[in-house]
Amino acid sequence: MAAHYLEFERPIADLEAKIEELQRLSETAEAGALDAEIDALRARASEMRVKAYAKLDAWQKTQVARHPDRPHFVDYAEALIEDFVELRGDRKFADDQAILGGLGRFRGRPVVVMGHEKGRDTVGRVKHNFGYARPEGYRKAIRLMEMAEQFNLPVVSFVDTPAAYPGVGSEERGVAEAIARSTQKALMLGVPMVAVVTGEGGSGGALGIACGSRVLIMEHAIYSVIPPEGANSILWRGSRTAEEAAKAMKITAQDLLKMKIVDRIVPEPPGGAHSDPAAAMAAVGDAVEEELSALDGVASDVLRAKRSERFYAIGRSGL
Known part of the structure; x- marks a missing residue:
């Protein structure tokens, strides 16, 4: 290839x-x-x-985060999760293939795992809607998190989406409410949750499955309230460029760590995750294992309190 x-x-x-x-x-x-x-x-x-x-500057990192050869959720599931069993459907409307998830074993530890999937080729991208999840995707995520809580299993999520799908059908079926409820469920989980931003962490589409006890981000990934192109269009009415918007928005892993929006940066191989996917996924696996081990044995009420404290602190200390 x-x-x-x-x-x-x-x-x-x-x-x-x-x-x-x-x-x-x-x-x-x-x-x-x-x-x-x-x-x-x-x-x-x-x-x-x-x-x-x-x-790399912020716009170059944005391009790297969107690189088509970066590992996708299906790659992480294959490389890191043994005995993976996909669970489909939201039990209300349909199965959304932009968010995949299920049960498996991560380095011997039973887990619930989920994440965005963009698709690799044309057929795959259409099937997975380019990673743009509809409301049923977030309702599926809620179902998976409820299952994790019921069986006392940690949750690992892989975030890589431009945004949630803004189409008419998605809006009619309540995508905003679905994202809000998924975010709420993640924040109130009584089990450990580690979220990893592996590519694009776009808007509420990312936030819905990213509110973990620990939030990790890959070295050249981005996490933003809106894509740079959208910021340029809405804030500056297209008078500037997406490159200028990316630099102004502070969306790189390094900026986010300084602002305490993420907890840890996972290093990528020289040339980005797409240059050596196996090494990149192994590094993510090592980081996730360390974070889950640190959360072992923490009581549910303590997990909730610490997660609440972590997210309420964002924006309160001279950012």
């Missing part, structure tokens, strides 16, 4: 194209004749990638 290069990665793309050309030439040349040159170019490409990703 051809690699997807972002605009700021063009110099790296050109260098890697040269490497591929030399590799083809090496097949017809004397054995080992081009190995040294190829190795030198590979080292240079790796160095360029590390340097580029060490100084």
